[in-house]
Amino acid sequence: MVSIDPLAGERWRSVRRLTDRHSTYAPEWFEAGQENFNIVQSAKILVIGAGGLGCELLKNLALSGFRNIDVIDMDTIDVSNLNRQFLFRESDVGKSKAEVAANFVRGRVEGCNVTAHNCRIEEKCAEFYRKFNLVICGLDSIAARRWINSMLCDLARFEDDGKTVDLQTVIPMIDGGTEGFKGNARVIYPRMSACVDCTLDLFPPQINFPLCTIAHTPRLPEHCVEYIKVVVWPKEKSEENLDADDPKHVEWVYEKAIARAKEYDIRGVTRRLTSGVLKRIIPAVASTNAVIAASCALEALKLISNIGQPINNYLNFTQTHGAFTSVVSMEKDENCATCSGGSFTIDVSEMSSLFELIEKLTAKFHLRNPSLETATNKLYYISAFLPQLEESSKANLERKLKDLVREGEEILMADESLSKAMSLRLRFV
């Protein structure tokens, strides 16, 4: 019997095999047919970040049949990106990541429209985000992840009953992250499944060396670098901010750190360590980015075309010892301030000072300069706009929590890394 493959001359033959054919492993509502692929081609996808994951994501989406892709990134290309951000060349150093990446994919994959946005995510409004069918993040910043998560949660609306989520307003979010040979990929249905803030404890807390250690009892090379950054630079170079991307600044810190290390007999201060501490560098290889981005894009393809069942809902990957993927189901926190309208409960001693609470919150939520207020009292607010509050704010820092707030009282916390104020309640332990 001689048969002819109906997809013989089809550019998208591989994807079409899956969109056009029946499967018992696809979701129940999957109906085989070309229509599924047409939906892929017309879907509007937003990629956040055009770095290690972003470059891979753009390629993966373009070669899955997606044709309407937007990419947003505020960064410019650096030489140290070239070991994995494969859409960039040496001649691109200094240019916008979003623009170069978009141009490259447009040029390589005919018919794929990639639109670049060379800006911060915070510069785009809700209307911008509302027009996408799906958002995929390839970010290295927890603050940015939380911001977009919160935006998408806000976009998801409840029906008139106040309980059921209006599916028309839900924009699924797929989030990838890597560090060295480890990574994760997750699928979030805002307000319907565990969101970034429901599972905030999954992120390692920011490592902040205690000031007393770096000032008085340094023992690690990192302590020496941190001391120069936090104490010496502001003292000796008060006219200029320390810019970790400026090699001259790095060199200055390096030399001072070497001297301090010598004084304390500490080994191991190198240029690489110095820049690593100053920029909080996360090690990265091409292969892990490829794996995690592919995992994210596979979920995107499943979600839009229904050719397979999406994962539920969090994938871990590691490859130092063999290679492992495993999927766990993260549970939604029904009290999540971001997706359930609840408050975060913070366990803290009533004898702690406001300063200690702020340090704890900054580490947990990866904040920059938070301000806190209750319904009746501005607890802490440092801003050029309201200088009159500075004095009372600073005075409050030393005061005990029991003298400032009641247990369970709502505290609103704002920070530049949050898309809106966050509700907190203290539990005294």
Place this chain on the structure above:
Amino acid sequence: MTFSGAEASIRYDRQVRLWGEEGQSSIGATTVCLLGSDSLGTEILKSLVLAGIQSFFIVDDAKVEIADIGQNFFLHIEDVGKNRAEVTLEKLKELNPSVAGFASTISPTQLHETDIGKMCEFSVVVAANQTENIESLYANILWSQGVPLVCAKTSGFLGTIRICVKEHTIANSHEENPRPDMRLDNPFQELVEIINETNLDEMTIDELRHTPYILILFKALEIYRKNRQNPNAFPQSYSDRKEIQSIVLSLRRSSEESGTKDSENFDEAKMAVTRAFQKTEIPSSVQQILNDPNCSTSTEPFWIICEALRRFVDSNNGYLPVRGDLPDMTSDSKRYTRLATIFHEKASIDAKKVLELTREVEKERNLEDLMISEELCYRFCKNADRIRVQRGQSYDVQREIKSIIDLIKHLSIDSENDKSVDGSIWLLLLRAVDRFHNEKGRYPGTNGVPCTIDAFDLTQRVETIVKKAAETQEESIKIMNRIPKNAIDEICRYGAAELHVVSSLIGGITSQEVIKLATNQYVPLENTFVFDGHTQQSTTLKI
């Protein structure tokens, strides 16, 4: 074009932080041969070229088809009809100007006949979506020469990686959280001196609370021994360690101002008891390596240092060299850095002895002097308690099928509701697909043949394989019952589809396995990896 040291240092910065300069220089000396330049093959090479290998060589006689454009990023629509190896070569080379690339447009089978010896000059050979016949052809030659072969495949949502290597040595396994090497049971001289100088009772509260926990543990051990009236007692059991913990806590003192005994260094000491109080022994896996016959004959650097290490251990009361890395712990600067320094210096002295023994072995085996650098030897000693040797399985289709079937036989079948298919079953089905292709010249679910017809054919092939490998008819029925009909239908649905995302995922993992094989760092998977894109779960099977 090669990068200057400074250029390379910045370009590779983010990865050198992981595998070190030594890893980068191994990668820079690595040559890779790729059989097949489909999307899987190019995705594998992409990550290797970016990482900075020395060179790659693509062997592929395929012409670019229209369907390639929809799945392979290293092709452009205008390339249809051209030689795939040549076009992908040019686009891959753009990723890193320091990497050399070559291509041959003859098929892997032909190359095998004409240029057989050349294959063994590569550091690693990678087969991307090659047939069982081609894989086994290469596997046999490479196996005997000790060159690793990595076979990667994709089909629809599925992907597999099989590593075929006779012997692979690992000098730095990068184990996470290795057990600390504190020598609590046999402190070296300099350490004993510090312990003897330390008197917790005479310290001020501030000094006590800034005493590094390793000293607290030694002091707790002294009391433990005194209590037992046995100067050599060492906690062995859970309850012994509990006792040590309570001794640790009893050494605390409360300060007048705070009224509490709590302090960070004692908390750390208590936490560290379980991991720190282990006898300093040679792990059995390392002892096995030191007993390996290769130690007494091999001229490979790994085995030469192992022989030196063996001799060192013999003359060092059965102890490995001191690793030299002291964990971070709360302390004042002076005592921590003093301790860190004596550990570091002791490690240097031990490593130096191993280096001398290495030179001795080199001479005995008539090797050129200084083949093994001082740095290499020192690094080796640092990780000596975690060295590994993997011994692989040769590529033998019949044996592999038998072991796959054995795995299926022993599967614990969960509930009826569990729709996920075990990796061993997918692997068996993919073997049957290979047979199908071998005999019919096409894959199931292609050429417009209805999937149901191909599914029927494929089921029969699976049955034939199972019958041949199973011991009894009963067993073969049992195994066939474990193979869901839906899984066979699903394979036919794929029609050998090359989903780019699956190629990219399997390509990423494969390239990192190649890097492990080339750097002798990290632990390669043993020996077959199966990825299921439905669930995104994966399994590793030793077949």
